[in-house]
Structures are given as structure tokens and as C-alpha cells.
Amino acid sequence: MKKFMSFSLLALAASIATVGFTKSASADVSIETAFIFNTFSFAFHGALVMWMAAGFAMLEAGLVRTKNTTMQLTKNIALYSIAGLMYWVIGYNLMYADVSGFFGTPGPWSAADPFDAEGMFIGDDAAGYGAASDWFFQMVFVATAASIVSGTMAERIKLVPFLVFVVILTGILYPIQGSWSWGGGWLSEAGFLDFAGSTIVHSVGGWAALTGAIILGARKGKYNADGSINPMPGSNLPLAALGTFILWMGWFGFNGGSQLAMGSAADVVAIATIYMNTNLAAAAGVVAALILTGVMYKKVDLTMLLNGALGGLVAITAEPLAPSPLLSIFIGAIGGALVVFAVPLLDKLKIDDVVGAISVHLVAGIWGTIAVVFSNADATIGGQLTGIVGVAVFMIITSAIVWFVLKLIFGLRPSEEDEALGLDRAENGMEAYPEFGRGSQTI
Amino acid sequence: MKKFMSFSLLALAASIATVGFTKSASADVSIETAFIFNTFSFAFHGALVMWMAAGFAMLEAGLVRTKNTTMQLTKNIALYSIAGLMYWVIGYNLMYADVSGFFGTPGPWSAADPFDAEGMFIGDDAAGYGAASDWFFQMVFVATAASIVSGTMAERIKLVPFLVFVVILTGILYPIQGSWSWGGGWLSEAGFLDFAGSTIVHSVGGWAALTGAIILGARKGKYNADGSINPMPGSNLPLAALGTFILWMGWFGFNGGSQLAMGSAADVVAIATIYMNTNLAAAAGVVAALILTGVMYKKVDLTMLLNGALGGLVAITAEPLAPSPLLSIFIGAIGGALVVFAVPLLDKLKIDDVVGAISVHLVAGIWGTIAVVFSNADATIGGQLTGIVGVAVFMIITSAIVWFVLKLIFGLRPSEEDEALGLDRAENGMEAYPEFGRGSQTI
Amino acid sequence: MKKFMSFSLLALAASIATVGFTKSASADVSIETAFIFNTFSFAFHGALVMWMAAGFAMLEAGLVRTKNTTMQLTKNIALYSIAGLMYWVIGYNLMYADVSGFFGTPGPWSAADPFDAEGMFIGDDAAGYGAASDWFFQMVFVATAASIVSGTMAERIKLVPFLVFVVILTGILYPIQGSWSWGGGWLSEAGFLDFAGSTIVHSVGGWAALTGAIILGARKGKYNADGSINPMPGSNLPLAALGTFILWMGWFGFNGGSQLAMGSAADVVAIATIYMNTNLAAAAGVVAALILTGVMYKKVDLTMLLNGALGGLVAITAEPLAPSPLLSIFIGAIGGALVVFAVPLLDKLKIDDVVGAISVHLVAGIWGTIAVVFSNADATIGGQLTGIVGVAVFMIITSAIVWFVLKLIFGLRPSEEDEALGLDRAENGMEAYPEFGRGSQTI
Amino acid sequence: MKLVMAIIKPFKLDEVRESLTGLGIQGLTVSEVKGFGRQKGQTEIYRGAEYSVNFLPKVKVEVVVADDMVGQVAEQIQKSANTGRIGDGKIFVLDVAQAVRIRTGETDADAL
Amino acid sequence: MKLVMAIIKPFKLDEVRESLTGLGIQGLTVSEVKGFGRQKGQTEIYRGAEYSVNFLPKVKVEVVVADDMVGQVAEQIQKSANTGRIGDGKIFVLDVAQAVRIRTGETDADAL
Amino acid sequence: MKLVMAIIKPFKLDEVRESLTGLGIQGLTVSEVKGFGRQKGQTEIYRGAEYSVNFLPKVKVEVVVADDMVGQVAEQIQKSANTGRIGDGKIFVLDVAQAVRIRTGETDADAL
Numbered sequence A, B, C: 001m002k003k004f005m006s007f008s009l010l011a012l013a014a015s016i017a018t019v020g021f022t023k024s025a026s027a028d029v030s031i032e033t034a035f036i037f038n039t040f041s042f043a044f045h046g047a048l049v050m051w052m053a054a055g056f057a058m059l060e061a062g063l064v065r066t067k068n069t070t071m072q073l074t075k076n077i078a079l080y081s082i083a084g085l086m087y088w089v090i091g092y093n094l095m096y097a098d099v100s101g102f103f104g105t106p107g108p109w110s111a112a113d114p115f116d117a118e119g120m121f122i123g124d125d126a127a128g129y130g131a132a133s134d135w136f137f138q139m140v141f142v143a144t145a146a147s148i149v150s151g152t153m154a155e156r157i158k159l160v161p162f163l164v165f166v167v168i169l170t171g172i173l174y175p176i177q178g179s180w181s182w183g184g185g186w187l188s189e190a191g192f193l194d195f196a197g198s199t200i201v202h203s204v205g206g207w208a209a210l211t212g213a214i215i216l217g218a219r220k221g222k223y224n225a226d227g228s229i230n231p232m233p234g235s236n237l238p239l240a241a242l243g244t245f246i247l248w249m250g251w252f253g254f255n256g257g258s259q260l261a262m263g264s265a266a267d268v269v270a271i272a273t274i275y276m277n278t279n280l281a282a283a284a285g286v287v288a289a290l291i292l293t294g295v296m297y298k299k300v301d302l303t304m305l306l307n308g309a310l311g312g313l314v315a316i317t318a319e320p321l322a323p324s325p326l327l328s329i330f331i332g333a334i335g336g337a338l339v340v341f342a343v344p345l346l347d348k349l350k351i352d353d354v355v356g357a358i359s360v361h362l363v364a365g366i367w368g369t370i371a372v373v374f375s376n377a378d379a380t381i382g383g384q385l386t387g388i389v390g391v392a393v394f395m396i397i398t399s400a401i402v403w404f405v406l407k408l409i410f411g412l413r414p415s416e417e418d419e420a421l422g423l424d425r426a427e428n429g430m431e432a433y434p435e436f437g438r439g440s441q442t443i
Numbered sequence D, E, F: 001m002k003l004v005m006a007i008i009k010p011f012k013l014d015e016v017r018e019s020l021t022g023l024g025i026q027g028l029t030v031s032e033v034k035g036f037g038r039q040k041g042q043t044e045i046y047r048g049a050e051y052s053v054n055f056l057p058k059v060k061v062e063v064v065v066a067d068d069m070v071g072q073v074a075e076q077i078q079k080s081a082n083t084g085r086i087g088d089g090k091i092f093v094l095d096v097a098q099a100v101r102i103r104t105g106e107t108d109a110d111a112l
């Protein structure tokens, strides 16, 4: 029920009460001071979430094979850029402007701030904030959803259809479903609660990625005829680890900023609590993956630890404030453990998810959305499942349609030869590490 | 007209009014609270700009060839350190202390804060801030200018003359021209406007780099006798992409912090608006480069997308607050597009700019400085051109003199053999990736 | 005498006075506004310190050989996670809850915030802050101590005994000694001053690492029978440089956040001053190492510059507020210089410190702790030595015991064959760069 | 004994290996090489500058076999590495005077 | 002259080099290769999927020596590269028709 | 046919390639190797510890040519790879019994 934002501040104030703190009645923090804190919180936390774009880029560049690394970087910087433009052109207003129940009012975003004609501050609400800061914070979220798709479908989708999908995902699909909950539409009325977006951001990307991966098919050579799997190890694990640390850091912005205010003691305590719980869940996800892979495989799989951290983070995202530390650890540990089991399961189903994004963002996202009921008295299993299923149905159907149309128009896959050669040479005409090993052009 | 800082706070308060907001007249934010916000804004945004030093280091390490990577890292960490020392020893005061019109008063910086002998706060100005925070914020800017030089002249300049140039650039050249505008000197009186430094920081670095590149000459083998070009591809594109993301993030500090205050609703709204516009311009720069290289070359050149992002960022830097989102997108897109054309143009002129820094920081910087007139009613073409030309003349002449003197004393280039061997072995005695490919010492 | 935290706020307020500023007597900043600032300072600076975990991971991954890179990343993400869990389970309370003089009260941490039953803010102290923010900030420090151990003992310690050591270090050893000083125990009464932890964090890690390195022995082949040394160059210097830049940035959080408050002009000026001094010391460390290696070896050793930056940072950590800029430069330069001499000295003693962590964190940490007397009138040589020696004796004895017990139970070293093969294949079953050079699985 | 040295396209390596193990070959050695030949590299554009890639990635397979296997081995390699397009590579056969298995000291045919 | 080509385990390189310089050998050339042989790679698990590593890292040492040295050279390599475990590698000896030192133009025995 | 194998300094590769194409050679194969020889590596200092670099980067060029070309090929390589300084490298010539072009199945002289 969070993130109603500009259009439902009263509901917001009410919802905060439910998670443990009310705003101070003593007028201890002036309206303008609160306005500064709130606005800065969006700007600062938004910058942290922007940083997650780098995290996804590094994680994915590290987990693909060398011959597709340049392309993976290209996709990541392009998708972040496209998301940022589309969300201004249409996305924000479609999600938050006069939401009817099923979507808002498309059109470019523009600011409305509490200043009079002379530029005097005339805000009258301790929950006020600058419009641009809110736009910025919301914008960085949509890019996250698109990053998930790029990770799963890496190494075998052509650049152009991928980018067109990103245009539609970030401009239309994400905002429409977002309007249902954070925009104040039917899902929020159905009692669906998703604090920072386990479902609304992560599962949305996950469903689009899953649908895409099925339609696109696996990388050539990944699954052998006899049912065995041919691992294609990530080419640069330090990059993958760096990406994970970046995401971890950025997640303080993702979850902390989703408190949507910092202008009271209650809000800032909430933010600090969210930082703590977010960190505990991620740590628990790592330790769960560490123990599980150590015990099951006798060797510790670093890529699973990285995915485990992210699984823990995604799981705590639906409710990072209300849980106790112990419950946060539990939610994160299960999130990490689910990833360890989901990754090979998807392989068994011959769904080729290059970086484990479906396991991390969709599977742990569903878990986290359900786990809200453990700590938030306002949440119901029914409400949570309604949200999960509603978003699933919408995203599967719409992305399937978009993917099929793109397949018709552009074709999704490069030629077999181009796939074997690598997208870097085929579509970028350059190599990520031209001088290393056999890729060298200098010899 | 911004950044008068400690020495012209009244002028500052006036100038803020011109960009759209005035400070709230209601005494809603106490003087001390405003002081805290302002000071924290400098510290926080300064830390983000410091982070750009890492961005330049990674970008440049990724775009040079393996054999010069260690040296490029050495130059980057050394230049950031030297800049930080020189700006304390002499630079800050030369730029801001009692500026006469053409320069300030050289000497080490020292703090003057509004506390009485007992340490009681006695500030009486809502625009006040801690002196050290301002020093810190100004200091990180000067390092940016030096990073530009290191990128252009990479792979063929010896360490010692480069570092001596950095000493002079950061201690003397940058502060002198900075005193003309941000220090309140003649350029600011001529009506020259450069909010965060498209000209004052980026073009300054760009002119020094251009002058240096011409005097130094191209890397051996870069230009063939028949006029054709011999590309020397960057050795590690993930590092280059990482560097770009770091710079993008740091730019929120660069532009946002240049509001120079956060102690009022108007200021924080300005900061948030700057974040938004900065992001839109960078995104537009990426998309412009994506479309242009895709259409012109049929392949998408990742290095151009990275440069395009930076071109958009540099372009919006001269005025990141006043433009509408649409105008920001336009300014950024042109910035990115200019880079795509400037890079091959410089090659045609046989000016060897290893990382594209002249195209990014100088060309897009000039564009951005001119584009101020589109949104800021106080700006005039005349005033802007005066600034561009004034800085150009000063920087070209002074850097040329310094480069020639350094050439006489130390010689600028390593021996041909050392250049062929790579500076890493010649001057560092170590390799960046000793175990990869043919560089391995273990076999 | 700093960091008494929740349990000795009065002492804290007193100690701040000693370092140059008192809190404003004018009630200019409301209690709740100050509470927000203080809490946010912990959260923000804590996030920066969390980021140091990435810095250590990259630095260490860059300085080990390729065949141990995956393991080094595994150890780093695991130790950060374990530290975060253990410090909740027992560490925080052992360090800060009802400290008797020699340790606190073990048990899981839980929050106590100044809100009444209705969630109204009832704080009455301008130095107040949210409990979770303090926990978060303290937690990230303990991970730093553990990172030091992983760096020194890299490439030859098995994963399981290492992780068990981390459990004990972060849950028990670090908190116990921390309770002596920051927890208000006997060392703080003895007048020992260590603002942000040159001794309490860095030397603690350093002593554990030194003890461990001696018990563990050197990497096979590192020291030849004839006394000569066989360097094993770091495999990826850009990663090492990135790690250093990350640590540098994170250090603003480490030292700046250790002001423990931001709710007054005096506090925020202190924070800004700390940023400045921290940066000056790091810069001076780099320049010292640059000049020394340039002069002594005729070639500039990048890895020493990186270590030099860290040496400067560690040295200024014990007192980053009181020194003048010039003194900060001096302290940092000596810190950097000490590292340049300590690294080969340890090699002569056949103590194999893979990343130079003992030189950086222990040697420069001792220097920094002593250097407090130059600027802080409350510090005495006696008090400082008491702290250095007290911590040394405790850490050497306890870690030696733990290492010996772990040796008995698990054995510390992998088999010679596994060490030759590399821990990545032996214990992770995967390679960091599987496609590069001879490690490739695809050929 | 003969050393059969084949320069092939990298993505054909697995097929070649399988075809050789099909003949009972128990060992071979592979290296990464760059080939210059009739197959000209594409013209690429890097930062606006056109250039031609002279050296293309290839894989060198070296396998020592008894004299009577050379014909089949060469044939199998030629078949399995063939795409029919320029740049498929070459097979060269060289005489080997002696072979030793390091582990056991066995020589010649026994060493293979 | 003969070319002695040895495929050995990478960590044995230094011992092999030292044993050869002990014989007065003044030069040799080394490359990184991958070996497929009786020594099967371990079965590894990557992200839950089992697979066997077919190609193992080896080092190829090439040294050209006068005919009368071949025996000692092969013997020294065989001894110093030996661990007694599978995968120790092979030594192959090939005829060399001619040798030239590029610096001086000296040929054959003088070129080594 | 003969296999001419040259170990040269890396930065001489382009000159060597051009001198060979000047002779009408249409293909060659190159690999990255490390050389140990009379040319001793510099003594380097890493983190205060001196050590000598034993193995230096070299490039191996392999080109198979008809018997009557061997003289010219070796001569051209010797000239174009020469710097006159120690470490310039070696040229070795080996007999090739057979050559096949994988694409077409052509053999021997036609395969080159």
C-alpha cells in the first residue's frame, strides 16, 4: 500500500501508522525542514538506486561469456537510458497521474512544487517533497525491472528487439501494473502490500524475463540432447562480485528511500531500520547459499553466493521495515536458499537464464511478497496472492504478445553463426578484452 | 555567476534568485539547520565528485592498451592526490581569496567558521556553511580537470613531466581562470554564466589536453603514412563501462552540489531538478550515440555510447537547473551526437586523443556553455562566448608554455623502445594483468 | 574516548568539547531535527563503510594470483555477511551493553527508540539518534577488521577455518576489546583516545592477521632457500586500484560518521573537517609512496601507491578532526612511507602478507594512534601506548589460541597440490576468468 | 609416428575431438593461435575509423599417432572441421622420431 | 638437430627449466596449451549442473638441441616433470633441418 | 614442404608478416609464447623485492612453404625480425610430410 506518492498522501500517512510509527504531533520539525529532508531522501536514495544500473551491468558482464560482454554492457547502459527517457515521456503519469483503477493518464511528466509566484515556499504538509525528486526516485526503479530481462536473455537476443521491448516495458507495461498498487489502483484497494517492490519491480522484470526466455529458447549448446547440461561459466567473476556489492549498496536506496519521507524522527528511524533489515537479509542469503552449496556440492559456488545475496535482498524488499532482525534473517535466508534450488530447476526445465535473474527476482520476489504477512498485520495471504497473480497474468500475457510481435518484425535471435561468433563481433564489431587470450587483435 | 563562495555570499544569494527560486522568507528553517544542510550538501556531493576520480581511472584504464594500464592507474591516483594537496597549498586562495579581477591571493587555505571563542555557533546567514566543506567540494573539481589531460595524453607521456604539469594545472592555471568567474573576477562581471563548469572545469581540462596532444604527437603507429588510421582498441571495455557509470553517479554531486546550498525548500528542489536534468541529458547522450553509430556504421560502438553519456553530462553542466526536461534531453542529445562526430574528426586531424576526452569535455563543454542561453534569461551569447574564448586563449597559451618547458627539461615522450614495450614495464616495472595472455610472468 | 554510543552519551558530549567545538547553546536546531540529522548521519556514513567491503574484495581479488581469485571473493562476501549476523547475535551487546570494564553483556541486540506507545517522538536530547542506525554503523566497522585478515592470509588458508575465525573475531574478540574503549571500559578510563579506530579496528585486524600469518606460514615458493624472495605479482591491478578508490570513498563514512552526530553546526563542521583531513592524509600517503618508490627503485610501484593511500587513511583514523591540514598531510605521509618500508621488512622476516594488510593496518595504525598526541591535548603518550599494547596483547594471545585450535580441528592449509592448483579449483570448483589464458575451459 | 597438426576454426574443436576419440585416439594437445590467410578479416569500424582485422582466432590441434593412423586421422579432421567456407584451416603432418610418456618412461607407440 | 617438444604439468615448468640449464641448454620456448588425455578432468558442478572438464591446462616446452644431446634432454625432462600420476605428459622428438639465429644469421649448431 | 618456425620479438610481427606476403606467402599461423634464452630479463622490483624475469614474451610464427621457398623465407624473416640486439630469436626448419586444406581437401603444394 506504499508509494501512493503525490496522489494519495493521506492514504500514505495512514499506512505509515500501520508499520509501527506515527509522525510526531509536536511541531518539532518545521514544514520546510521536513520538506528538505523528504526531498533529499528521494534524491540521495535515488542516486543509490541509479548506481544499481552499474551493478546489473557488472554482474551481467561478469556472468556472460567473453564474446558477449560488450553487448551486455551495451544493453545495460542503453536500457537505463531508455528507461529514464520513457518514464518521463509517458511512464510516470501513466502510473501516478489520476489513476482510474487500471491505469493513469499518459503524457509527459511535469513538476508542481509548493512555491508561489515569487518563489516563496508555501508547503503546508510535513510529508511534502520536491516533485522532481519523486520523479527521479520512481524513474530509477523502472530501470531495475528492465535490467532483469537483459540478464536472463543475454548472449542470444539481438540488440534492436531487446531495446524495443525495453521501450514498451518501461513506458507502458511497468507503469500500468504499478498504477494498480503504488498508483492507488485496484490492487491497493484489494489490500495488496509491497513496500519497495518485490512483486511490483522485481517479479515484473522476472515475469517478462521468463516469458522472453521461453519464447527465445536457450543458448545453442546449453542443453545436450541427452538431457545433460553444458555449463557456460561466467567469464569474469570479480566483475560479478563487484556488481553484487554495488547492488547491495544500492539496495539501501531502493528499500530505504521507499519510506518516501525522512522529515520526522519516525521516518528516519524507519529508514535506519530498513537499512539494518536489508543488510541482515542479504547477509543471511549469502550464508544460506554458502552452507547449501558447501554441503550439497562439497564446493562453494561463488556465483550462488552472489545470487544468494540478491535473493535475500529481493525477499526483504516487500517489507523491509516491519520484521524484527530475526525475521529479516529468516526471510533473507529462505530467499537465498530458494535461489540455490531454483537455478538448477530452471535448467532442468531447459529455461536458460544466463545470470539467474528469474530465480533471484521472480522466485525470491514471490517469497518475499508472501512473507509480508509474517510481520505486517494489515497484510493478508489473499491480498498478497491477488497481487502476485494479478501482476503475473498481466505481465505474462502482455510480454508474450510483445515478444511475438517483435519476433515477427525483427526476429529475436541472431543467426547461428553470429551466436557462435558472439554478439560482440556480430553486432558491436568490437571485443570486450581484445588483447586477452585468443581474442587478441594485436597478434 | 555561481560559486562565488565564501567571498561573495551576497552575490550568491542574488544569483540564486535568477535561476527560478528565491529563498523562503518565512523563517521556517533555522539558521543553524540551514547551515547543517548546506555544509552536508558540500560534504556529501563532494564525496560523490571524489568518486569521479575512480571513474576516470577505470574509464582510462579500460580504454588504453594492456601494456599501459598500470601507468594509467598510477597517473590517475597520483593526479587526484596532487590536486588535493596543491589546492590546499595555493589553489583555493588563488581562486577565491580577495580576487582582484584576474586572480586571488596565493597561500595555504585555512578555515574561518561562524563560531565564537567558546565554540558557540554565531552564524547569521541562512546561506552559511562550514569552510572545510566548501574547500573539499572545490578541491574535487580541480582533480576532474586534471583527469581529462591524463586520458587524452595516455600511453605516450612519461610520468614525471605529466605529474609536474598536474602540479601547475591544479595549483595555478585552473585556479587563476576559476577566479575570473566563480571567484568573482572579470568574467563574472562580463556576464559569463557556467553553473557547474562546462567551461571552467571541463573545457579547461580539454584545452590543456588538446594543446598537450598536439605538442606531444600521436602514439607511434596510430596514423599510417597513407592517411589511414590504425585503431588501438581499449583493452578492457567492462572497466570503461564501469568508469562511465561511476562518472554518471558522481555527476549528481558535481552538478547537484553546485547549487551550493540545501538549506531551503527552493535549494533542495533545485538540487532534485538538477539530478533529474543531469540524468536526462546523460540518457539522451547515450541514445543519440546509439542511434548514430547504429545507423552510420551498422554496428553499435559501445565506446561511443560511453563517450555519449559523458558528452551529455558535460553539456548539461553549464546549466543543469533552468532547462525543462525536454530541453535537457535536447542539450544532452546534441552533446552525445557531437562526440560521435568529433572523435573521427580529431583522428582526421591526426590529433591522438586516447579516450576521447577532448571530444567529450571540450567540444560538448563549448556546446553546453552556449546552450545556457536557451534557458537562462540572464545569459547572453556575447557573455558566453567571452568566457569560452577567454578561457581558451589563457589555457592554450599557458599550457603550451608549460608543455614546452617540460619538454626541454624532462622530455615528454619515452624512448620508442619504451613506448613499444609499454609504459607499464618501462616506468612501473610491472604489468597490469601479469598472468593473462602473453604478459604472463608465471610461465 | 569516542563512540560510547547509547550507553554513555554524557561522556560523549563531554568528549566532543575536547576536540574543538561545543554544541550550540542556542536551541536553533530542534531536538527532533537534530535526531534526524544524527540518525541519517549513521545510516549514510554506515552505507559508505559497507561499501568498503566491496573495496576490500576488489583490492584483494586484484592482488592475489588468478588461481585464488574466486576464493578471495568468496571469503570477502562471506566475511561481511558473517560479521553482520554475528554482530547482531552477540557482538554489539558484548561491546556496548552495560560494559563492566572488560566486556559487556552478550545477547542479541534489540532497539530502544525514544517513542511513546503511540509512536510519538519523546526524545529529549540533541545528541539522540535511532538505535538501528547506530547498530548499522557499528556493524560495518567489525567487517573491516575481518577483511584485513582475509587479505594477509590469502591464497593458502582453507575456507572453513577462515570463516570460523571470522565468526569468533566478529562475534567475540573485536567486541570485547572494543568494549574497553568505545564501550567505556578500562581503556577509556586510562585515557586512551582512538577517534575512528586506528587501533580498535585496524590494528585489531592487523594483529589477528599477523598472528595468523606466522602460524599459517608463507605461500609455498614465496621465500627461496637462499633467502631471496619470489614475488607473486597481483593478477589484476585495475581491480586493486578500484578497490583502493572504493576504500578511500568509504573512509569518509568511516571517519566522518565517527563524529557520531550531525545535529549541530559544530558537528557538521567537524564532519566536513574530517572529510578534508582524511582526503589530505590519503593524498599525502600516495605522494610519499610515489616519491619513495620512484627514488629508491627508479620505477614507480603502483601497488605501493595504493597501499600508501591506505596507510595514510589508517594513520589519520585515530584523530581525523583535531589536526590542521598541514598536520594531516604529515600524518598521512608518514603513514604512506611506513608502508613502503614495512612491506619489504615483513618479507625479510618471511612473514607472507599477500596484500600488505599488516603494513597498512597495523603499522600505520600504531603510528596514527601515537600521532593523536600531536593535536589532541587530552591524549598522552602513556594513554596511547596503553591502548596499543593492551589491544596487542589481547589480540595476539586470543587469536593465537583460536588459530591453533582451528589448526587442530580442521587444519589451516590446503594440501600442497591444492595450493599449487589454486583454491579456486580446489575449494570453489570454478575459475575467476575461465576463458582467459591457460585457464580456459572452452578450449 | 607422426605429428598431425591441424589449424581449425575454434568452434569446431569439440567436433574434431569427438571424431578423433571415435578413432580411438586417447590424447591430444590444443593451443590458441591467430591465423593469417586467404580468409580476410572483416572490415571493422572502431570509433569511426575503418580497419581490417588481419589475424583471426584459430585453434591448433596437435596429435601424435602411429604411422598407420595418419590417413584416418587426417581424414577425420578434414571432415569434422569442414564448413566449406574459406578459413577452415590446414592439416600438416610431420615426422616424429621418438615419443616418451613422462609418467612411466614408456616410449614410442606405448607412449601415445 | 632435434626439436624436443614436451607437454608437462604447469607447476613443473621451473624444475624442467632448471634441469635443462643444468645440461647447458641456453634457450627454450614455452607456450600455454590445453591437454586432453587419459587423465580425465574432475567432474565439477557449476550452478548445480555437473559437467566434466575435458581440457586441462598444460605447458608445452620446445627446445632445439644438437642430435647428441637428445637423449639426455629427454631423460632430464622425463625425470624432472615426473610426479608419477596420470597426466604427467609426453615428450616428442622431431627432426630439425636447419636453425638460424636471427640476430647474427649464424646457422645450425651455432644458432642454438 | 617445410615448416618454418620462427621465434621473434612481438613488436616485429607486422614487419615479418609483410616481408612474407611480399614473397607471395598466403598464410601463416602465429602464437604467443614465452622465451628463455641468453637475453636475460631485466631485474625488476616488486613491492621492494628484486627478482629477475626469466621468461620474456615472444611470438612464434609458423609457416609451411614449398621446399624451394625455404631459403628466401628464412632470409626474409631473419632480415625483418632483426634488431641486432640479443633476444631477436631463432628460425627452425622442419620437414612436413603432408599438407591438406580442410575446406577443399586439396593436398600438399595446392593446400598452402
Ligand SMILES: Nc1ncnc2c1ncn2[C@@H]1O[C@H](COP(=O)(O)OP(=O)(O)O)[C@@H](O)[C@H]1O
Residues within 6 Å of the ligand: D007, D034, D035, D036, D037, D038, D039, D040, D056, D058, D085, D086, D087, D088, D089, D090, F026, F027, F028, F029, F030, F062, F063, F064, F065, F101, F102, F103, F112
Ligand atoms: N602456409 C601456411 N602455413 C601455416 N599456416 C597456414 C598457412 N596457410 C594458412 N594457414 C593457417 O590456416 C588458416 C586458414 O587459411 P586460409 O587461407 O584463411 O583459408 P583456407 O584454409 O580455407 O584456405 C589461416 O588462418 C592460418 O592460420
Ligand SMILES: Nc1ncnc2c1ncn2[C@@H]1O[C@H](COP(=O)(O)OP(=O)(O)O)[C@@H](O)[C@H]1O
Residues within 6 Å of the ligand: D026, D027, D028, D029, D030, D062, D063, D064, D065, D101, D102, D103, D112, E007, E034, E035, E036, E037, E038, E039, E040, E056, E058, E085, E086, E087, E088, E089, E090
Ligand atoms: N597422442 C597425443 N598427441 C599429443 N598430445 C598428447 C597425446 N596424448 C597425450 N597428449 C598430451 O599429454 C597430456 C597427458 O596425457 P594423459 O593421457 O592425460 O596422461 P599420461 O601422460 O600420464 O599418459 C595430455 O593432456 C595431452 O596434452
Ligand SMILES: Nc1ncnc2c1ncn2[C@@H]1O[C@H](COP(=O)(O)OP(=O)(O)O)[C@@H](O)[C@H]1O
Residues within 6 Å of the ligand: E026, E027, E028, E029, E030, E062, E063, E064, E065, E101, E102, E103, E112, F007, F034, F035, F036, F037, F038, F039, F040, F056, F058, F085, F086, F087, F088, F089, F090
Ligand atoms: N634451443 C632453443 N630451442 C628453442 N627455443 C630457443 C632456443 N634458444 C632460444 N630459443 C628462443 O629464442 C629466444 C631468443 O633467444 P636468446 O638466446 O635470448 O637470444 P638470441 O636469439 O639473440 O641468441 C628465446 O627467448 C627462446 O624463445
